[in-house]
Amino acid sequence: ETGVTQTPRHLVMGMTNKKSLKCEQHLGHNAMYWYKQSAKKPLELMFVYSLEERVENNSVPSRFSPECPNSSHLFLHLHTLQPEDSALYLCASSQVPTRGADEQYFGPGTRLTVT
Amino acid sequence: AQSVTQLDSHVSVSEGTPVLLRCNYSSSYSPSLFWYVQHPNKGLQLLLKYTSAATLVKGINGFEAEFKKSETSFHLTKPSAHMSDAAEYFCVVSHLISSGSARQLTFGSGTQLTVLP
Numbered sequence: 001e002t003g004v005t006q007t008p009r010h011l012v013m014g015m016t017n018k019k020s021l022k023c024e025q026h027l028g029h030n031a032m033y034w035y036k037q038s039a040k041k042p043l044e045l046m047f048v049y050s051l052e053e054r055v056e057n058n059s060v061p062s063r064f065s066p067e068c069p070n071s072s073h074l075f076l077h078l079h080t081l082q083p084e085d086s087a088l089y090l091c092a093s094s095q096v097p098t099r100g101a102d103e104q105y106f107g108p109g110t111r112l113t114v115t
Numbered sequence: 116a117q118s119v120t121q122l123d124s125h126v127s128v129s130e131g132t133p134v135l136l137r138c139n140y141s142s143s144y145s146p147s148l149f150w151y152v153q154h155p156n157k158g159l160q161l162l163l164k165y166t167s168a169a170t171l172v173k174g175i176n177g178f179e180a181e182f183k184k185s186e187t188s189f190h191l192t193k194p195s196a197h198m199s200d201a202a203e204y205f206c207v208v209s210h211l212i213s214s215g216s217a218r219q220l221t222f223g224s225g226t227q228l229t230v231l232p
Binding site: 004043056092102 | 219
């Protein structure tokens, strides 16, 4: 496997379910990110982990809970979601610190539908 | 604060004609700028990046962008469109997250490019 992988690619869940999204990067990076892409809205940064430590929580509701057990893996635990949480959830990774541009490499995303 | 504005939500061109996707940025210091492309049901792919080394940046698939500080613009161009270029394009500015060494990307709202046969 190369690059950034995400599983599952599609997920349908009820509002009372608990599920988790998984992201794995094979690039040797040390920072990982969760983004939310909703229809007709710009991509929104949700969480950032740098060197396995959470450094940013962009005012995300507590029904989303990230976990970064090591520099290659990132999870997003979901519980009691709302229909407006339906979106494409993208994971990304990068190398830090940087002296210049710090491009992020994205996974294919998980399409989440909350019913 | 950093922000980007993509001036066109939709652009339609004929195959073989030039492509111009417009982006203006706002940044309190010398920015790092990117263009990403997203094909349907796919993740985001980096097209090119500006790091202050050269104002004209060449990317993949024949795309290039020119950084113009006086106009605060970073427009994306391609001399000749191909059907496979049909996708959504995002202009992005990068800045350091205050609490650490990671960088935050701020995305524009995207431009949907349609290529007509």
